[in-house]
Amino acid sequence: MFCAMRTRVLVRRNEIKCFREKSRLSYLHNVGSEPLRPLTFGKLLEDTVSKHGDKYAVISRHQNKKLSYSDVLTQSDKLAAGLISMGLKPGDRVGLWAQNIAEWYISFLACTRAGFQSVAVNPAYQPKELEYCINKVGVKSIICGEKYRDQTCYGILEQVCQELPKCEPGKLNSKKLPTLKSVVTTSGESLRGTYNFEEVLGLADPASISSIKKNQDTIKIDDPINIQLTSGTTGNPKAAAVSHFSLVNNGFYIGRRNELDRKHHRICVQVPLFHAFGTAITISAGINYGATLVLPCEGYSPNKSLDAIKDENCSIIHGTPTMYVDLVRVQKERKEKIAAEIAVSGGAPCSPSLFKDMLTVLGVNKVKSVFGLSETTAVVFQSQSEDDEYKSTSTVGYLQEHLEAKIIDANNQIVPVGTPGELCIRGYCNMLGYYKDEAKTKETIEASGWLRTGDQFVLEETGYGRIVGRLKEMIIRGGENVFPKEIEDFLNTHPHILETHVIGLPHERLGEEICACIRVQEGCVVTLADLNVFCKGNISHFKIPSVLITVETFPKTLSGKIQKFKLKELALNNNNKAG
Template identity: 60%
Template sequence: MMFYVKVLNRSVFNNVKSIRSLRKYSKLSYIHHIGKEPLRSLTLGKVYENTANKYPEREAIISLEQRKRLNYQEFLEQADKLAAGLLAIGLENGDRVGLWAPNLIEWQIINIACARVGLIVVALNPAYQASELEYCINKVGMKAIVCPDKIKKVNFYEILNQVSEEVQKCDPGKLKCKKVPSLKSVILISNEAVKGTYNYNEILDLGDENSTRRIKENQDKIQADSAVNIQFTSGTTGKPKAAILTHFNVVNNSFAIGKRNELDKKHHKICVQVPFFHAFGYTITFGAAINFGASLVIPSSFYSPSENLRAAKEEKCTIIHGTPTMYVDLVNMQKQKQESINPEIAVSGGSPCSPQLFRQMKDILKVKKVKSVYGLTETTAVCFHSLPVDEDENKATETVGHLSDHLEAKVVDAKGCIVPFGTPGELYVRGYTTMLGYWDDEKKTKETITDDHWLQTGDQFILQEDGYGKIVGRLKDMIIRGGENIYPKEIEDFLNTHPDILETQVIGLPHERLGEEVCACIRIRENSKLTKESLMEFCKGKIAHFKIPSQLEIVDNFPKTQSGKVQKHLLRKQFEKQK
């Protein structure tokens, strides 16, 4: 990514009026945070190899459900054998390989195997059904897909047959289907041979000593600027877009994340609550871990708060990764079970976390430090995150952290003009983290990335002069009530301090006179007697009258994406119908 430096003519400084003008504009919401360490031109596969050479005997990944543990050297050996096998069945540099699975050890072995031979991993949500899977295969032209045959209640092979009945009738590697014409090979993670598919272990066995040696020898032929991963956006509205990330994006962003999350200080074991297919699991968790030799603990293939707590206890995890909703669940589970856990750091991201929840994480989970990360799929993962030196708890609990090294950020109004520090507007970021673009979608790419390379986040944001930032909310989630702009997060943070409230989502509902009214959708504690009237009384004198919810909806759960993001548009649809 190219950086742009504006050079001011010296003659400007001869004009007192111009100096005053410069002082005025220096208070605008723009920061370029120049990093102290240079960016690295490395591939993801090379980073893993370097770490395996440094810590060969250290545990890389532990799956409690699968009862498997691999150290860094064992992991690399399996990845290179698999990489050789993938080449043997006809996959070539640049081919897209769909990885459609929950959190298994095999997920990350496949991920590194593909990176080691120049294949592009397409991370697929394991909750996808046939129509969603078909769309993704065709969107990026996948040549192969890897998935389990069946795990728990999810029958992946059956869903795949709904996409292509021809799978059951073809020889492995010779699939021909009009609905998904690019797809040629299906690889099943299974203990059995299944018609029309390669078996994962069969591919692994194709890699002999000579072919795996060639994998190591050819690492320098893979370019750092080439694509390594395609992440589908959450698809909360419309069809999901396919963001293309390069080795350079992932390697450098995950390195920066690891430094900020203090993985360089000691050997850490990370309790992985988040899914691998999402940017949180892919870059923030796995990518950062392999930069510094951390160990990943997978509690279960699919999300389970009880298994997450058990893993944190049994494996003595020093770091926990999760979304705010996951921490709400973990806090409640710990209240019930009172397990002996001693995590040092909790990293929260994926959506804004309330100060109240951060306090509970410290008080109930006994976490010594809480850290925020903020970013988008389109920024590889993170562009703001907590600094290691943040001793002031407010820096972590009331902001999303400090701008990352080597990035620029600015906040603009509706006309694209930079607003003063401390003023809400849309956040734009520019730097090495920006995706290559959306696969086969030039129009959407241009709508997201400007001609001068600014990525428009769509988030209402406040940038502080010290480089820290605060999320106000999504632009599309802002409520306009009688001409007043209302930011849901501010109300959510306040309502979450109520002793009977577990979690809050605030939405705008249509109102004939005001345009919109404020509706609080709330998960409450068991046996709570919370009412709209008592909630309004709780708010009086503490937040402005126009921010006080006039509607209250008690819910058992919020509609979420598989990565844990609450889908507010579905909440709005649900309660609009009831009005």
């Protein structure tokens, strides 16, 4: 009997060993140590107010506004009640078209409390872009800011909707925008055909506000809460709809990895609120833990960000790599005494050299990566609290709780650990789908639940991930697969280069050749010959750029993503090639 038991144990051990050998494939399931939270966003806000009601939720420096969590709940319910009195109903899409202002934050939360779907609209949109996005998802009401840069939001809307100045507020009937019925503006002026933000707050009465509170049980956790219009770096945006459940929980785990559970933090918000970085990584995570969001300015200014970090004692900074490049430069010039502890970077790959500058120049204790996409609510891989320098600077972190990840080849087979392939994600965070676009949804989310990200990715033995690049951005030079990020990371170590982005250009013999687009330090010049000397002996010959473009600024979306198609257009009009 003992021998039989011993035999079974040995067989079991051999089975486990065999399974471990087989499991050296690029597949990972992070089960999580606690259950997901079955909350709507409106109930999450109520829970936070009960714990942190007297703490500031948002400090908008440029508006000189400070709102506690109790204030935020009160104003959100008033706005929700006011919007319903204008004729909006649960399920309606409400466009939020403004820069980083307190009204955006309140409007977003009002939509969650009323059961509307907020639609995050880029304030940089021009008339045709705005028209496309409103019609794409059938926006019924739009809440817009006063201006963006040198143009007014009302002026842009008027170009698309000529009926606006002639209609009564709430009774818009537009040929080009058939679903849009009302416009709410944060402008201090009375604009024809629109409601004023304060006016809508005034439409609420005790009974309508009470109905908002009572109706929280009618909103379901799987209802859509937010539609993210993808950045449109290569064409018209798609509309990714995410649920209350995914946004609440993504924010919960993001916040915990970013150590919001350890103390009360003030977060310097450099990123736009309308982007997934703003809605999930910043707003949702902040509300989950009662953190304070500090808005330095309406748009983005490294000097104003540094002012906010110093004056408001911000302990955490949120930004894209481009923002950190600028912030590091400004801090080198100003040498301010700041006490930020953590820098969170996302929205685009970040080079190890920049990460080290963030540690040394900004003086933070930790640099954390967040990686994901709008279609996964926001984050799927993220730094952990005790990561070493390599994990912090060379990976995008470890898979988030309750998610599965696999890396596949062109034949949909899982590749061995350490081998590049396409990253696929399965779990609670995946979008409900692209709004009214079943075909695109099926292309992205398989029947088995796996979402194809389109990202070229490597899963390491440790379970940490590395971005290689976008599948569409991979360069094939003379039969060699070249991933732009590897070259970008190396060129960013050049003492005179601030930022690099690499693209492929058509080549008659090789198929594609490598073009480096660089931004250099003020007063410095880097030539193609300089670059060749710097690269020789450090990276393979076929990875050395044969085209060099120097730019003062990179074309990018407001959310910080580089528009490489525009760089390619620029490069094709230049002939700065090696002889």
